[in-house]
Amino acid sequence: MKLEQIAVKQIKGVSALKEGELHAFGVRTVADLLAYFPFRYEDYRLRELSEVKNGEKATVLGVVRGAPLLQRYGRSKSRLTCKVEVGGMLITAVWFNRHFLQEQLKPAREIMLTGKWEQHRLQITVSESEFPDSAKNSKSGSLQPVYSVGGNITQQWMRKTIAAALEQYGPMVEEVLPYELVEEHKLMSRAEAFRLLHMPGDFRKGQEARRRMVYEELFLFQLKLQAYRSMNRRRNDGIAFRIDSETIRSFASTLPFELTDAQKKVINEILVDMRRGYSMNRLLQGDVGSGKTVVAAIALYGAVKTGHQGALMVPTEILAEQHAKSLQRLYDGTGLQVGLLTGSLTERKRRDVLAGLQMGLIDVVVGTHALIQDDVFFHNLGLVVTDEQHRFGVNQRSVLRRKGLNPDVLTMTATPIPRTLAITAFGDMDVSSIREMPKGRKPIKTYWVKHDAMDRVLGFIRKEVAAGRQAYVICPLIEESDKLDVQNAIDQYVQLQQAFPDLKVGLLHGRLTAAEKDAVMSEFSSNESQVLVATTVVEVGVDVPNATLMIIMDAERFGLSQLHQLRGRVGRGEHQSHCILMADPKSENGRERMKVMTETNDGFEVARRDLELRGPGDFFGTKQSGLPEFRVADMVADYEVLELAREDAGRLTERDDFWTNESFARLWAILREDPLFKGEQLD
Structure with a gap:
C-alpha cells in the first residue's frame, strides 16, 4: 500500500480527536504528514557567550552560583532571578512567570539556558531552560523543527507524532525523481531528505535535505507545464501561417516611426511561432510605452494577410476605443478593416459588427469582454491578442480562444514580470520581453516629497498648466474613511477646485458609470480639463501625451508595480514629464519603495525589487495569480534551482522515449493524476 492511501490515524499516538485536528491542516494521510515540513528551526546548539551578539537569542551551558530571588506581581505574575556562571563569566538569568523553578535552582547544579542575551547588563532573559541531570529528551545541542500548529496540537505533540511516523513508515517513502537526475545533481534520496528535514541534526545536513526537496518541488511543477507544452506541440493541430517576411518588412516601412531593435527581435520570435504547426502561446511583456501595441498590430497584420482574422481583447471600453483608433491609423492604406465591439454600442452597430465578423468583412476586431458573448462568431479567427491579461479571468480568455480552431494566442502585459515569476506562473508560455524604449522618449523624473510640501506641488501644477500641459493627481480612496488617515479623491477634488478656480478639474473613480468615466476621460484627453483627480482606475487608461505631471498622494499605500504603472500614464509625449510621490512612510518597506x-x-528592475520586497504570493495579488503553493521552495531565493528544474523538465519531455521508458513510470503516474492531462484546457 502507498503512503498516500494510509490514513493518518494509523500512526501511533493519533487518536480520533487528533485525526480531526490534523484534517483541519489538510493532513489526511501518512504522506501528507511526512510532507508537513517545518517552516523554521529553533537552534539549541551550545555557544560561547563571547560569540553571542547583544540582543541575540542563544543557548548556553552554565552552573548555578547563587540563591534564586523571586518577586511576585499580583496573583499570577512573577520574576525569578539567579546568578549563573557561564564560561567563567558571572551573569544574571531572568525568568518571568516560572516561579516553580525556584526550588530546582540549587547552587553548583548545571543548567542549560536559552534566551535573549543583553550584553551591557550581563543578563539573559530565559525563554527555555533545562537541567542536564534530569532532562529525559534534552534539546541541548540540537536543531528543533517548528511547525505551523494550532488548536489542541502543540509543537511537542507534532514533533513526537512525526518522529513516530518516520519510524513506522519512513522506509516506505518512494523515490519520484529519475535516477539520472538524482545522480547528475548529487541529490540525497527522498526518504533521507524527509527524515533530515524533520530531524536535521545539523544545519549542513538540513540544507542538503532542503536542496533535494526544493529541486523536486520545482522540477515536478515545471514537468507538468513542459509536458503539456510538449504534448501541445506534438499534436501539431494549430495554424501554420504562411507569413511572407517581405510583406511584413513592407508594412513596417510604412509606419510613421522606426521600430526599436527590441521590437524587431520580439516580432521575429512571434512570426517564427506563428509559422509553426502548433498553437502559439506567447507572453509579450514590456514597460508602458515600449511599443507592444505596434508589435501586436504587425502580428495581426500577418494573420490577416494569410486569410485569417484577428481579435484584440482589452479590459476597458476607453482602452478598446484607443486601440481601435491606433490600429486604424497604422493600417491606413492597407485595406484592412478594423471593428470595435464594446458593451455600449447601439443595437444596430452591434448587429453590423457581428455580421461583419461572421462574414469575414472585418479583419481585426478590438473589444472588451463583449467579444466573448455567445452570439459572437468569427469567419476564420487565427490570432487572439489579450492586453493586460491579469485583468481577465481564466475562463474569459479561454472562451475567446475557443471562438476559433486552435488560434494562436499572444498575451500582452505592461506589468513587467521578473524572469523567476514568468517561468513559474507562465511556464507553459514562451516569454518575449521589450526592454528598450522608443528613441527620443525622455525618462520620467521622479521625486519623493513629504505632505507638508503641498504648496510647492500646487505651484508646480500651476507652472505646468501655464505651459499648456496637464496633471494627474492620484488618491488611494474615493471618500473619507474613519479607519484610514489618507487623502481621498473627493476631498482632493474640492481642494484643487478651490486652489485653481480658473482651471477645469476633473474627477474619476470606480463608482462612476462607464459613460461617466468616458466623459471625464474624454474631457481630459481633449484638454478641456487640465487637472484630473483620480483613484487607480487610470492605471490602465487612455494615452494623453499632453499630460506631463503625475502626483501620487499617500504613495506609501501603493505597491511598487502599481506606482510604476501609475507613473507610466505620463511621459508619453515630447515634453519632459515628472512624477511626485507624496509620502510619509513609517515602515522600512515603505521608505524602500x-x-x-x-x-x-x-x-x-522595479518588478525585481517588488518581488524581493513583497514575495511571490502578493506580486500578482492572490486571486488571479495561479501561482503554486510550494512547501519548501521559495521562487525568489531558489531562482537558480527553478531555472535548472525548468531546463531538466524541458529536456526530458522533449525526449522521444519519455512516455515509453520505464525509468520515467513514476513521473507518468504523477502527470496522469493532474487535471491538465485528463483533457482539461490549460489557460
Whole structure:
C-alpha cells in the first residue's frame, strides 16, 4: 500500500480527536504528514557567550552560583532571578512567570539556558531552560523543527507524532525523481531528505535535505507545464501561417516611426511561432510605452494577410476605443478593416459588427469582454491578442480562444514580470520581453516629497498648466474613511477646485458609470480639463501625451508595480514629464519603495525589487495569480534551482522515449493524476 492511501490515524499516538485536528491542516494521510515540513528551526546548539551578539537569542551551558530571588506581581505574575556562571563569566538569568523553578535552582547544579542575551547588563532573559541531570529528551545541542500548529496540537505533540511516523513508515517513502537526475545533481534520496528535514541534526545536513526537496518541488511543477507544452506541440493541430517576411518588412516601412531593435527581435520570435504547426502561446511583456501595441498590430497584420482574422481583447471600453483608433491609423492604406465591439454600442452597430465578423468583412476586431458573448462568431479567427491579461479571468480568455480552431494566442502585459515569476506562473508560455524604449522618449523624473510640501506641488501644477500641459493627481480612496488617515479623491477634488478656480478639474473613480468615466476621460484627453483627480482606475487608461505631471498622494499605500504603472500614464509625449510621490512612510518597506521609484525608471528592475520586497504570493495579488503553493521552495531565493528544474523538465519531455521508458513510470503516474492531462484546457 502507498503512503498516500494510509490514513493518518494509523500512526501511533493519533487518536480520533487528533485525526480531526490534523484534517483541519489538510493532513489526511501518512504522506501528507511526512510532507508537513517545518517552516523554521529553533537552534539549541551550545555557544560561547563571547560569540553571542547583544540582543541575540542563544543557548548556553552554565552552573548555578547563587540563591534564586523571586518577586511576585499580583496573583499570577512573577520574576525569578539567579546568578549563573557561564564560561567563567558571572551573569544574571531572568525568568518571568516560572516561579516553580525556584526550588530546582540549587547552587553548583548545571543548567542549560536559552534566551535573549543583553550584553551591557550581563543578563539573559530565559525563554527555555533545562537541567542536564534530569532532562529525559534534552534539546541541548540540537536543531528543533517548528511547525505551523494550532488548536489542541502543540509543537511537542507534532514533533513526537512525526518522529513516530518516520519510524513506522519512513522506509516506505518512494523515490519520484529519475535516477539520472538524482545522480547528475548529487541529490540525497527522498526518504533521507524527509527524515533530515524533520530531524536535521545539523544545519549542513538540513540544507542538503532542503536542496533535494526544493529541486523536486520545482522540477515536478515545471514537468507538468513542459509536458503539456510538449504534448501541445506534438499534436501539431494549430495554424501554420504562411507569413511572407517581405510583406511584413513592407508594412513596417510604412509606419510613421522606426521600430526599436527590441521590437524587431520580439516580432521575429512571434512570426517564427506563428509559422509553426502548433498553437502559439506567447507572453509579450514590456514597460508602458515600449511599443507592444505596434508589435501586436504587425502580428495581426500577418494573420490577416494569410486569410485569417484577428481579435484584440482589452479590459476597458476607453482602452478598446484607443486601440481601435491606433490600429486604424497604422493600417491606413492597407485595406484592412478594423471593428470595435464594446458593451455600449447601439443595437444596430452591434448587429453590423457581428455580421461583419461572421462574414469575414472585418479583419481585426478590438473589444472588451463583449467579444466573448455567445452570439459572437468569427469567419476564420487565427490570432487572439489579450492586453493586460491579469485583468481577465481564466475562463474569459479561454472562451475567446475557443471562438476559433486552435488560434494562436499572444498575451500582452505592461506589468513587467521578473524572469523567476514568468517561468513559474507562465511556464507553459514562451516569454518575449521589450526592454528598450522608443528613441527620443525622455525618462520620467521622479521625486519623493513629504505632505507638508503641498504648496510647492500646487505651484508646480500651476507652472505646468501655464505651459499648456496637464496633471494627474492620484488618491488611494474615493471618500473619507474613519479607519484610514489618507487623502481621498473627493476631498482632493474640492481642494484643487478651490486652489485653481480658473482651471477645469476633473474627477474619476470606480463608482462612476462607464459613460461617466468616458466623459471625464474624454474631457481630459481633449484638454478641456487640465487637472484630473483620480483613484487607480487610470492605471490602465487612455494615452494623453499632453499630460506631463503625475502626483501620487499617500504613495506609501501603493505597491511598487502599481506606482510604476501609475507613473507610466505620463511621459508619453515630447515634453519632459515628472512624477511626485507624496509620502510619509513609517515602515522600512515603505521608505524602500520610495527609494526604488526615485532610482530607476526600468519596469523590469522595479518588478525585481517588488518581488524581493513583497514575495511571490502578493506580486500578482492572490486571486488571479495561479501561482503554486510550494512547501519548501521559495521562487525568489531558489531562482537558480527553478531555472535548472525548468531546463531538466524541458529536456526530458522533449525526449522521444519519455512516455515509453520505464525509468520515467513514476513521473507518468504523477502527470496522469493532474487535471491538465485528463483533457482539461490549460489557460
